[in-house]
Amino acid sequence: MTTYLIRGARPYGGEAADILLEDGRIAAIGRQLPATGAEVVEAGGLVALPGLVDLHTHLREPGREDAETVETGSRAAARGGFTAVHAMANTDPVADTAGVVEQVWRLGQEAGLVDVVPVGAVTVGLKGERLAELGAMADSAARVRVFSDDGHCVADPALMRRALEYVKAFDGVVAQHAEEPRLTVGAQMHEGDRSARLGLTGWPAAAEEAIIARDVLLAGHVGARLHVCHVSTAGSVEILRWAKSRGVQVTAEVTPHHLLLTDACAESYDPVFKVNPPLRTDADVEALRAGLADGTIDAVATDHAPHAVEDKESEWAQARPGMLGLEQALSVVVETMVETGLLDWAGVADRMSVRPAAIGRLQKHGRPLAEGEPANLLLLDPATRASVDPAASASRSRNSPYAGRELPGRVVATFLRGTPTVLDGKATR
Numbered sequence: 100m101t102t103y104l105i106r107g108a109r110p111y112g113g114e115a116a117d118i119l120l121e122d123g124r125i126a127a128i129g130r131q132l133p134a135t136g137a138e139v140v141e142a143g144g145l146v147a148l149p150g151l152v153d154l155h156t157h158l159r160e161p162g163r164e165d166a167e168t169v170e171t172g173s174r175a176a177a178r179g180g181f182t183a184v185h186a187m188a189n190t191d192p193v194a195d196t197a198g199v200v201e202q203v204w205r206l207g208q209e210a211g212l213v214d215v216v217p218v219g220a221v222t223v224g225l226k227g228e229r230l231a232e233l234g235a236m237a238d239s240a241a242r243v244r245v246f247s248d249d250g251h252c253v254a255d256p257a258l259m260r261r262a263l264e265y266v267k268a269f270d271g272v273v274a275q276h277a278e279e280p281r282l283t284v285g286a287q288m289h290e291g292d293r294s295a296r297l298g299l300t301g302w303p304a305a306a307e308e309a310i311i312a313r314d315v316l317l318a319g320h321v322g323a324r325l326h327v328c329h330v331s332t333a334g335s336v337e338i339l340r341w342a343k344s345r346g347v348q349v350t351a352e353v354t355p356h357h358l359l360l361t362d363a364c365a366e367s368y369d370p371v372f373k374v375n376p377p378l379r380t381d382a383d384v385e386a387l388r389a390g391l392a393d394g395t396i397d398a399v400a401t402d403h404a405p406h407a408v409e410d411k412e413s414e415w416a417q418a419r420p421g422m423l424g425l426e427q428a429l430s431v432v433v434e435t436m437v438e439t440g441l442l443d444w445a446g447v448a449d450r451m452s453v454r455p456a457a458i459g460r461l462q463k464h465g466r467p468l469a470e471g472e473p474a475n476l477l478l479l480d481p482a483t484r485a486s487v488d489p490a491a492s493a494s495r496s497r498n499s500p501y502a503g504r505e506l507p508g509r510v511v512a513t514f515l516r517g518t519p520t521v522l523d524g525k526a527t528r
């Protein structure tokens with residue numbers, strides 16, 4: 100196994116140091132380390148961070164390999180600085196059995212670019228009718244700890260309560276896609292002045308907030324862990340803040356696109372901006388950034404949702420919701436949180452690596468950059484600004500909402516257990 104000496108990187112944006120990677124671990128961090136036998140990676144001026152962990156990735160395999168595969172999605176993840184991603188369960192077949200989660204887990208191992216951590220469905224076929232084999236998935240080789248019907252809300256409160264109670268047995272967490280379905284029938288975009296003017300059916304903030312309010316009460320009542328996917332409204336942040344102040348075991352994530360984009364994007368009628376939950380208002384964006392900064396929102400999660408061209412390049416009403424996110428997630432966080440002074444680099448590491456790893460109960464990720472720790476890390480050039488070109492994406496899909504937008508920060512290298520998955524900005528395999 101090749102030994103790497105990273106020369107002159109700035110761990111967490113601090114003082115320059117050399118980082119020696121040996122046998123999958125960080126063997127040493129210090130000034131002027133000898134390069135004896137090691138391959139040298141010149142990293143002057145680059146920020147070193149722990150490898151990012153995504154709680155919310157759609158890899159589309161099995162079932163929609165025309166949109167993404169475990170391998171292509173893993174490559175996009177590595178290029179974005181990720182070393183672990185949670186693969187959502189809404190595949191075809193649905194990841195609701197030990198067999199399917201083990202298949203996804205194995206495909207991730209074979210690709211070898213990031214650790215692919217399968218999410219198990221909460222209910223059979225994501226139908227919201229009866230619980231899936233949660234225990235069997237937890238005991239499988241994939242060791243599932245995060246369960247979600249993402250794409251669908253577990254709308255039945257009794258079923259949600261039973262899921263929360265069940266996952267306590269193996270320290271699991273239910274990740275809820277908070278959307279009261281009766282309030283979003285036919286919804287196309289955020290419900291407000293713009294939806295009225297554009298003549299598109301609205302998705303009211305209350306449909307998200309009502310489910311979060313219900314679920315934090317349930318989680319508090321049964322003493323279970325709840326995670327809220329892609330929080331998108333100011334009201335949701337307030338409910339989470341209240342629940343945390345009461346000691347409820349609730350965590351939450353926000354997507355890069357909800358930190359940057361607003362419902363003004365819908366004015367273009369370009370379906371690349373159609374997403375669920377929808378892009379919200381300036382006031383919501385401001386509240387989400389503040390909530391992420393003060394820790395009310397624990398993590399940034401991409402909700403990377405690749406779609407084949409025919410599913411996305413159609414009229415707004417027919418287009419599937421969802422957008423790419425893995426490759427630009429860190430850049431968007433740099434723009435919205437670092438350059439605005441809301442988070443420092445340690446804060447970025449916390450929200451994009453440490454806390455998501457803790458929520459997913461991943462032992463080997465989200466670890467500090469320190470001697471003896473697993474060598475999962477990335478090197479970022481924070482100063483470079485470049486225009487996003489979807490054609491250059493490692494994803495099989497092209498539905499990037501950032502096409503043509505200039506964003507700061509370039510991931511120069513990613514290391515998974517001491518082996519580079521990205522070098523000079525390019526995937527190594």
Ligand SMILES: [Zn+2]
Pocket residue numbers: 249250251276328329375376
């Ligand atoms: Zn969702």
